[in-house]
Amino acid sequence: MAEKEPKILSFLCNWCSYGAADLAGVSRMEYPSNIRVIRIPCTGRMSVKFILAAFRQGADAVWVSG
């Protein structure tokens, strides 16, 4: 586990989780940097296509939050 950091792609809802991720910064929390965030207008926008595309692109995990 320690050798390979998983690559995580996250889709965050603009109105809640994206703001929460901002607050984590304001509160100076720390977390590993191997996560990339795509902001979406609502988790309603989420499509299976995006998740499959992410895995095909080599993501080890996809996180949808909203």
Place this chain on the structure above:
Amino acid sequence: MDESKCIACGACTEKCPKKVVDTYNAGLAKRKAIYVEYPQAVPLKYRIDPEECIYLTKGKCGTCKKKCPVDAIDYDQKPENVTLDVGSVILAPGFEPFSPAGLDNYQYASHPNVVTALEFERLLSASGPTHGHVARPSDGKDPKKIAWFQCVGSRDMNRCDNAYCSSVCCMYAIKEAVIAKEHAGDDLDCSIFFMDMRTHGKEFERFYDNAKNKSGVKFIRSRVHTITPLQDTGDLELRYVTEDGALKTDVFDMVVLSVGMQIPAELVSLSNKLGINLTPGNFCDTGTFTPVETSRPGIFVSGAFQGPKDIPQAVVDSSAASAAAAELLSGVRNTRTKEKELVPEMNVLGDRPKIGVFICQCGINIAGVVNVPKVVEYAASLPYVEFATDKLFACSQDAQDSMVDLIAEKGLNRIVMAACTPKTHEPLFQETLTNAGLNKYLFEMTNIRNQNSWVHKNNPELATEKAKDLVRMAIAKVAMQEPLKETELDVNQTALVIGGGIAGMASASSLAKQGYTTHLVEKGSRLGGQANNLFHTAKGESIPEKLAEMVKDIESNDRIKLHLNTELSNVDGFVGNFVSTLSSNGNEETLDHGIAVVATGASPYTPSEYSYGSDDRIITSLDLDKKLMAGDPALKKLNGALFIQCVGSREPERMYCSRVCCTHSIENAIELKEINPDMNVYVLYRDIRTYGEKELLYKKARQLGVIFIRFSIDNKPVVKTENGKLTVTVTDHVLQLPMELEVDLVTLATAIIPNTDEKLANFFKVAINQDGFFIEKHAKLGPSEFPTDGVYLCGMAHYPKPIDESIAHAKAAAARAVTLLARQKIFSSGTIAQVDQANCAACGVCVSICPYSAPSYAEKGRFAGKAEVNPALCKGCGLCVASCRSGAIHLKGFDTDQILTQIFEMDEAV
């Protein structure tokens, strides 16, 4: 602190040597002398506490000035007096929580495990000192048993002078107990010690019932006399007497004091200075029919200063106060506001993308972690990037000006900003684009501060790599961005109000006074609704007199078109452009209107309980009002009169409190006692709910000798007529014995039931709750409007309420409606869904799935029958886009290709 310079980076706080008690966390934590109250504070600007700052008190230190990267700290700032000319003033100064420090028997001042409810609120909060983990202040131990004491600083003339009920403490105590159990698990024992449980708000009774029966919160009807700390353990021993007279002792880990609301002394002196009358409880004195007017013309009041109240009621009052001010000032509207000048927009459609990339250093906030020059260099190497640079503070005025110049100079037609977060700064940068004549949607902002440099500060290399990735993803996305149009729609300036009761009339009157032609539709033959059946208000005003004034005011107002005996038979259209059909005696007419206010009221419940209908001495509250209005001489001759509360309310099939009946019965009990002081007057009740200063009426009734007897729902009173004798049998909880009372009149305080109108709900696409009342946009923050744009809600169609609250609600609905009408034109957002109709299979999934009813089937044209999206209604959530099986719907600004390209560009990540 120079607020215009502070960038809220927090460098000052980090190094400030002085620790201070954190009032935001109710004293449970420490903060620094230079601070921001909480991370989400608005404005997010740091402030120096002048009483605590070492430099300001002792002249030494100056650490924060040295650390501040933007030179925002100015120790020489002095308080200034500013004189403002205004047309009206709204007072919303709030309340202070009662301080229990003076109550020795509760040990608050001396024992850390006795906390106030506000302190407990901070212990529950994820942003609080324990991050939401409920820990006992004395030793950090997880409490196993917590007790709440109600009415601390309320309904108490012995240990404080607050005779009124604070209205909110019962509900917040239940909420705290339920949430504490959610956090700590079901083993946590939560007990609430109370006198009367007052859950009279919308959905509150059900919450109370669930707390008791599902969450297992214990409710003990007793006022605890003393708390004795058990030595060294931190535990607290409570001694109390139960209702049946038994003395009990129990040990708890923590005690929460449900402190009431109180008007601070400085507010009392401010009111005296302003010449504003106060009530006995020091709240602002208002009339039932003028609920937000102070005694001084032009000064209005809202929130807890008007009377102890919860959030939704405060929000209602506040909108009502703005309506009252706007009615006064409607002639000078828009005279003090300024219109913005617009720069003509360049047409870049079809041009090859020429992307400008700006990387913000944010002082050291980003540049201290991320290697910004490297990111700039990398960005410049990417496709379509015309120009890349960094900025010390991209949001500063000079940086904005230089961006406008660079857009022109380099011919940029797409912009990427890598900086803090779009949540706060996207609108600002978009405005810069607009000022440069570039469509504001040709912009993408990526987050390299809040979600990068701040959270990876110990990993600068990885943070730099992440910044590069994020910039690359943003560039790929913006390259596919097109200029978007915001559809402009006219807002019809006519209003429609449905329902001619107190709420409908007050709403129509406010809209008309603010200058709008208003159609008032009433299905009955007269105005006034249920108020026609009422005698007087809790404050003693005559309802028939005031109602007549209101009706006259409506009938004489040229801007109000009254439609009696009329109902709505159809509604088409949407916000700003409704077309309704009004039906009256078989005649139909159509009406174009921009907004609608639903004020369809509620009705009295006709009881089947308590032998109602079998004897004309068994009547309802409204029947008694009729007798009182008629001055019925028989009332004087009564030897005994009895009221039974909660008839049809707070029952399994109607799990809500009708809110007005306790006060109504008590008013009438007092009236009867005043007609004949020798009359025996009884009130049989479950909980007396005279919230706010209505509590004073309850006190007065007891002083006049009205006898209050409590019964429980599983042992209700029995009303009998035998040989002409009317008797009521009730089990007294103190004596534990059935008592038989012989009386001449039994008044049933019947429930208020909704006029559930599903047709209307369908017309406006709004929802009805399980009790049959309309569901507002938001229980706390949107009490006077619906989720459907342009449709507003007030009065008892929302929930049972007394006249003052109905009028405030009506004015609030009008105020909210005017915020839309005043715009005259509305613009849709650019980021909305659009149907490629050639590919649409007309399956209807989008039509059924959209929460805002934006998609519909086109009626005309080449694509009749295919889906189309109304830009005025679309909120851009993308639900329809994701559910469209044909891929025929596109969400502009977040189109499938744009999201996919970001996914593809992530490839080089990590």
Place this chain on the structure above:
Amino acid sequence: MTKDMIGSVMVVGGGIAGMQSALDLADAGYYVYLVEKGPSIGGVMAQLDKTFPTNDCAM
């Protein structure tokens, strides 16, 4: 009479009540001075954890 009136309003207090009044008036075409004695707006509601009956986060 109308001519002497001023199309601006002062709202005293930046809690939930003051903020709502200020927003409504500004959106209706009046210039608003929102006066708050503390360094940020939000009042007591900002200190609350959750709000009943929906248990929404108060913040």
